[in-house]
Amino acid sequence: MIGDRWSRTFSLALIGVASFSSLLPIVLAVMNALKTTVEIGASPLALPSRLHWENFSSAWRNAQLGPSLLHSAEVASLTIFMVCVTATPCAYVLARQKGKFWRFITFYFMATITVPVQLYLYPLYFIFAKLGLVNSIPAVALIYTAMFSPFAIFLLRTYALAIPVALEEAAQVDGARPWQTFWYVILPMMRPGLLTVAIIVGLNAWNEFVIAVTFLQNDSNVTAIVRFYNLTGQYSTDWGEMLAAAVTIVLPIVVIFVLLQRQFIDGMTSGAVKS
Amino acid sequence: MWLFALPALLINICIILVPAVLTFTAAFFIWDGVGTPVWAGLANFQNMIADPVFWSALTNNFIWTVIFLTVPVCLALVMAAALLMAPKARIVVQSIIFLPRIIAVAVTGRIFQGMIFSPATGIVGWLNEHGFSISDPLADPDRSLYAVAAVDIWHWWGFLAVVFLSAMRQISVDQIEAARLDGAGFFALFRHVLLPGIRPTLTLMLILTVIWSFQVFEFIFIVTRGGPAYGSEVLATFAYRHAFFEGDVGQAAAAACVMSLFGLCATAVYLWLQITDDAQTT
Numbered sequence: 001m002i003g004d005r006w007s008r009t010f011s012l013a014l015i016g017v018a019s020f021s022s023l024l025p026i027v028l029a030v031m032n033a034l035k036t037t038v039e040i041g042a043s044p045l046a047l048p049s050r051l052h053w054e055n056f057s058s059a060w061r062n063a064q065l066g067p068s069l070l071h072s073a074e075v076a077s078l079t080i081f082m083v084c085v086t087a088t089p090c091a092y093v094l095a096r097q098k099g100k101f102w103r104f105i106t107f108y109f110m111a112t113i114t115v116p117v118q119l120y121l122y123p124l125y126f127i128f129a130k131l132g133l134v135n136s137i138p139a140v141a142l143i144y145t146a147m148f149s150p151f152a153i154f155l156l157r158t159y160a161l162a163i164p165v166a167l168e169e170a171a172q173v174d175g176a177r178p179w180q181t182f183w184y185v186i187l188p189m190m191r192p193g194l195l196t197v198a199i200i201v202g203l204n205a206w207n208e209f210v211i212a213v214t215f216l217q218n219d220s221n222v223t224a225i226v227r228f229y230n231l232t233g234q235y236s237t238d239w240g241e242m243l244a245a246a247v248t249i250v251l252p253i254v255v256i257f258v259l260l261q262r263q264f265i266d267g268m269t270s271g272a273v274k275s
Numbered sequence: 276m277w278l279f280a281l282p283a284l285l286i287n288i289c290i291i292l293v294p295a296v297l298t299f300t301a302a303f304f305i306w307d308g309v310g311t312p313v314w315a316g317l318a319n320f321q322n323m324i325a326d327p328v329f330w331s332a333l334t335n336n337f338i339w340t341v342i343f344l345t346v347p348v349c350l351a352l353v354m355a356a357a358l359l360m361a362p363k364a365r366i367v368v369q370s371i372i373f374l375p376r377i378i379a380v381a382v383t384g385r386i387f388q389g390m391i392f393s394p395a396t397g398i399v400g401w402l403n404e405h406g407f408s409i410s411d412p413l414a415d416p417d418r419s420l421y422a423v424a425a426v427d428i429w430h431w432w433g434f435l436a437v438v439f440l441s442a443m444r445q446i447s448v449d450q451i452e453a454a455r456l457d458g459a460g461f462f463a464l465f466r467h468v469l470l471p472g473i474r475p476t477l478t479l480m481l482i483l484t485v486i487w488s489f490q491v492f493e494f495i496f497i498v499t500r501g502g503p504a505y506g507s508e509v510l511a512t513f514a515y516r517h518a519f520f521e522g523d524v525g526q527a528a529a530a531a532c533v534m535s536l537f538g539l540c541a542t543a544v545y546l547w548l549q550i551t552d553d554a555q556t557t
Contacts, residue, residue: 006460006461007360007460007461008360008361010357010461011356011357011358011360011361011461012357012361012364014353014354014357015354015357015358015361015364015368018350018354018368018372018433018436019368019371019372021429022371022372022374022375022429022433023371023374025375025383025386025387025390025391025429026374026375026378026386028386028390028391028398029386029390032389032390032396040396041395041396043401043404044390044396044397044398044400044401045398045401082286085282086282086283086286087283089279089280089282089283090279090280090282090283090284092279093276093277093279093280094280096276097276097277105280105284108287109287111542112287112291112292114483114486114538114542115291115295115535115538116489116490116511116531116534116535116538117490117492118490118492118510118511118514118515118527118530118531118534118535119294119295119298119531119532119534119535120290120291120292120294120295120297120298121294121515121518121531122294122298122301122308122514122518122524122527122528122531123293123294123297123298123301123524123528124290124294125308125518125519126308126309126524127294129308129309142286142290143290145286145290146286146287146289146290146291147290147291149283149286149287150287153283178276178279182279203377206379207377207378207379207380207381209379209380209381209493209497210492210493210496214519225379225381225382226381228381228382228385229381229385229497232385239389239390239396242385242389243386243389243390246382246385246386249379249382250378250379250382253377253378253379254374254377254378257370257374257377258370261370264373264377265369265370265373265437265441268376268434269434269437269438269441
C-alpha cells in the first residue's frame with residue numbers, strides 16, 4: 001500500500017463499487033437464467049426458488065444453439081488459421097525491411113485498423129452477393145482475416161523485432177533459404193506471440209456482430225451471436241430461456257479468459273501502452 | 276522476401292481498400308446495390324444535408340464523443356490510480372473490471388435491455404415497484420442515446436482502466452516514492468506524477484475515442500436500432516438503414532464518407548501532435 005489513510009480508504013471504496021458494478025449485470029444474467037419467467041417478472045433481484053436448469057436445455061433445443069455454436073467455432077478457427085498464416089510472414093518482413101516503400105505498407109496497415117467497417121461494408125456486401133459468397137462461412141472468415149490481421153501484424157512485429165538478426169545471418173551462412181530461415185529460426189521464436197494472436201482473433205471472431213449479421217442470413221449457417229440476436233428482441237418475453245442462451249454463448253469465452261488472463265489482457269492492451 | 280508480405284496485403288486490399296474506394300465512388304451515384312449505378316453528382320450529399328435525421332445523427336455522434344472523452348476516461352484514470360495504490364487487490368480486480376470487454380456486444384445489449392432497463396423484468400421495473408417512478412429510458416427519444424451510452428460505458432471503462440494501469444506501472448517507482456516523501460497526497464501524486472507519466476497513452480486513447488465515437492454502431496443498432504423516433508440515430512445506423520432497408524447505397528456511402536472524414540481529422544491531429552512532440556524533445 002502506498003499513500004495515506006484517506007487515499008487508501010478512498011481507493012478501496014472505489015475498487016469495491018467498481019467491481020460491484022462490473023459484476024452486477026453478469027450476476028443478474030446468470031441468476032435469472034436459472035429462474036422461471038414468472039419469477040423474473042416478480043423480481044429480477046430475488047434469488048431463484050429452485051435452480052431451473054431446464055432453461056438451458058430448452059434454450060439449447062428451441063434456439064438450436066448447437067449448430068450455431070459449431071458455426072461460431074468454425075468461423076473462429078478458420079479466421080485464426082488464416083490470420084496466423086498470413087500475418088506472421090508479413091510481420092517478419094515489416095520488422096526487417098527498411099525504406100520508404102515498407103514504411104508506407106506499415107502506415108497502410110495502421111490506417112486500416114482505424115477505418116470504419118461502414119467505409120467498405122456496402123460495396124463488399126453487394127460484390128459478395130454477386131459472387132454468391134453471402135451465407136458462406138469461409139467468406140466471413142476471409143473478411144475477418146482482413147479486419148483482424150493488421151492488429152496481429154503489429155503485435156507479431158514486436159516479437160520479430162526482438163529476435164537478434166545474428167540468428168538469421170547464421171542460418172544464411174549455413175545456406176538456408178529465406179523460407180527455411182523463417183520456418184526453422186523465426187517461427188519457433190514467435191510462438192508466444194502467436195498464442196496471444198490466436199486468443200484475441202478467436203475472441204473477436206466469436207463475438208463479432210456487424211459482418212456476421214449482414215453476411216449470414218440463413219438460419220442454417222448463422223453464428224451463435226447472430227442466432228441469439230435474431231431470436232431475441234426488445235420485447236422478448238421468455239427471459240429465462242434467453243439468458244440461458246446468453247450464458248451458454250459467453251461461457252466458453254469466460255472460461256478461456258480465466259485460464260489465460262495474461263494473454264488476453266496483454267494482447268488487448270498492446271499497442272495502447274508504449275514502453 | 277517481399278513475397279512474405281503478399282498474402283496479408285492482398286487480402287487486405289481486396290476486402291478493405293477496393294471496397295473503400297468503391298464506397299467513395301458510390302457516394303456520387305444513385306445505386307440500389309443491384310442495378311446499374313446512375314451518376315448523381317453531389318445529389319446524395321445535398322439530400323443528406325436537407326435531411327433533419329442526418330443532422331440529429333451527426334449531433335448524436337458529437338454528444339457520444341463528448342460523453343466518451345469524459346466519463347469513461349475519468350472513471351478509468353481514477354480507478355487505475357486506485358489500483359496502483361492497492362497492489363494486493365490489483366490482479367483480481369483488474370480481471371473483474373476487464374470482464375465486460377470480452378462479453379459479446381449483442382449479449383451485453385440484451386442483458387441490459389432485459390435486466391436493467393426493462394419496466395417489466397429489469398431494475399427499472401423493480402425500482403418502479405419500490406416507489407421510484409422511472410420510465411423505460413429506451414422508449415424515450417430524449418434519453419435513449421444516453422441509456423445506450425451507459426451500456427457502452429459499462430463495456431468499455433474497465434478495459435480503459437487496465438490500459439491506464441499498465442501505463443502507470445511503467446512509471447518508475449522511485450519517482451512515485453520521491454513524490455510521496457515530499458508529502459504529496461493522492462491528488463497531488465495523480466496530478467503531478469501519474470498523469471504526466473501516462474501522457475502518450477492518454478493522448479492515443481483520446482484520439483482513438485474520437486475516431487471510434489464517429490463509428491459507433493453495434494450497441495445502438497442492437498439496443499435501439501437508432502430509435503425511438505431516430506432519437507439515438509448516429510451516422511453509422513443512418514448509413515446502414517439507407518443501404519440495407521431503403522435500398523439507397525449511394526446515400527449510405529455518402530454518410531460513410533462523412534464518418535471517415537472525422538476519423539481522418541482525428542488521425543491528422545494525432546500525427547500533428549506526434550510531430551510537434553518530436554520537435555520539442557529533440
